[in-house]
Amino acid sequence: MAEKIYDVIVVGGGPAGLAAAVGAKEAGAKDVLIVERDVSLGGILQQCIHPGFGLKYFNEELSGPEYAYRFIEKVKATDIEVKLDTMVLEVGDHCVVGINPKDGLFTAQGKSIVLAMGCRERTRGAIMTPGTRPAGVYTAGAAQRLVNRQNMMVGKKVVILGSGDIGMIMARRMTLEGAKVLAVAELMDYTAGLTRNRVQCLDDFGIPLLLSHTIVQIKGNKRLEGVVIAAVDPATKKPIPGTEELYECDTLLLSCGLIPENELTKEAGIKINPITSGPEVNQFMQTSEEYVFACGNVVHVNDLVDNVTDESIRAGQYAAQYAQGTLPKAAEIPSVTGNNVRYICPQRICPDAPAKLFFRAAAPKLGVTMKVYADDKEIFSKKLIKINPGEMEHVEVKPEDMKGVSAIKIEVV
Amino acid sequence: MVTKDIICITCPQGCIIKVSGDPAKGEIASCEGFKCKRGKVYAENEFIRPLRILTSSVKTSGAAVPLVAVRTSAPIPKEMQMEAMEEVKKITVSGKLVPGDVIVKNFMGTGADLVASGRLD
Secondary structure: OOOOEEEEEEEOOOHHHHHHHHHHHHOOOOOEEEEOOOOOOOHHHHHOOOEEEOOOOOOOOEEHHHHHHHHHHHHHOOOOEEEOOOEEEEEEOOEEEEEEOOOEEEEEEEEEEEEOOOEEEOOHHHHOOOEOOOEOEEEHHHHHHHHHOOOOOOOOEEEEEOOOHHHHHHHHHHHHOOOEEEEEEEOOOOOOOOHHHHHHHHHHHOOOEEEOEEEEEEEOOOEOOEEEEEEEOOOOOOEOOOOOEEEEOOEEEEOOOEEEOOHHHHHOOOOEOOOOOOEOOOOOOEOOOOOEEEOHHHOOOOOOHHHHHHHHHHHHHHHHHHHOOOOOOOOOEEEEEOOOEEEEEOOEEOOOOOEEEEEEEOOOEEEEEEEEEEOOEEEEEEEEEEEOOOOOEEEEEOHHHOOOOOOEEEEEO | OEEEEEEOOOOOOOOEEEEEEEOOOOEEEEEEOOOOHHHHHHHHHHHHOOEEOOEEEEEEOOOOOOEEEEEEOOOEEHHHHHHHHHHHHOOEEOOOEOOOOEEEOOHHHOOOOEEEOOOEO
16 A cells, blocks of 8 residues: 655644654655644644744744744645645554545555644543533633634633633633633642733733632533632642632633643553653654654643744654664663753753753742753753743753763752 | 833743833833843833734635634734724635735724734635
């Protein structure tokens, strides 16, 4: 069946997949294929009509569709093959099994495969909010797609649970579209998303942000009629009895975190990191299966598409090198999380090559020092005004600092 | 003399910029804490007259998709956002559009154009 062997097959045509395909092509890959399940390329960017994209990568402030357009044009300018409206069912043995209305069930062979499936929102089921099951409860991203792409307004009186970026951006969108946003409730005692989104999406419109609060009940039979919000103990995250307050509303948007979408990865037997919920990678974005690379939100949820682009171009380049047999193979050392570091990506480092390590803090703190150790030796330190789990940090480690070392550790003190 | 701490929204760093002066007269006495030129411009504008890029979507006719994304080509006064949304709602576009194509020149007299931010085939 599979007569052609691609150099690189990219699973997913969002920002990560587009950049990986372009990166692979630029690094000399001959036949590159993108497989995308939606009917158009661009992924989530197409519904992110707000500005703020591209400041790092293009040094311009773009909307999501504008950012996507630039990469779609880059793909179109090459001979990269694209299969739209195509669901990938399985990845393994240098093959991608997909299905679409035109080709039916097909198998495509690739010397390298890049996983770029992105992530998915945590749903009501995943956060286990008690109450009835009325209409009017949406994930923030689903509401965003309905409002921004499908011209369907989702409600008039809105409560948002979770202060993730999409939730805050949807608070502004719903307000601009004429709805009343009563409050954004956040379980933690800090904002989950970027500070600038709190300022321009909530503060600008006088939308109350209730930190250390959560929804303890959803009310309504056919349509949502209200939610009960209670304060929580910041230490235990348990609701404090007597603080419950009813907010009458017809719509609840959930912005409670994103989970990398790794069904294909797991079925392929690739090692998943329990903290990021994404595949473990080295600095070449190579997973535990050496011909499979991964990039973007499928690996770890990023705050900025610019970072996704950067990482994905590299993943594409390394996947192309692997296909051409020029990617070096070497023994790897682990990256280890120290004090106040939740995770580091990549989890494995090839010490012969420079490695950009991305990490997130476990808790927000002001006036901190980031320290990097090669075994017990401090090799880098930098003072930071603040550290916030919602904002990813990074540090670059050089090969000369990793010679003969058995692990690299990052800590924030 | 007024002094304000302004959190910059230009990029995710969220610098806290201290601006003092007389906003009513449009006078800036000092501006400190910015890490880039964009931050300085943002903080000074925010002190005197806050500006925001407005993004939305407009209806299409005769296209495969019901909406196309639009934006103002430059920031417009913050307090005009709701009024501007009312104008955006009245617009219907057709034909081919690529990001940057002007839909309304000098939108509501702001000097900024309302431009397509998505693509319409």
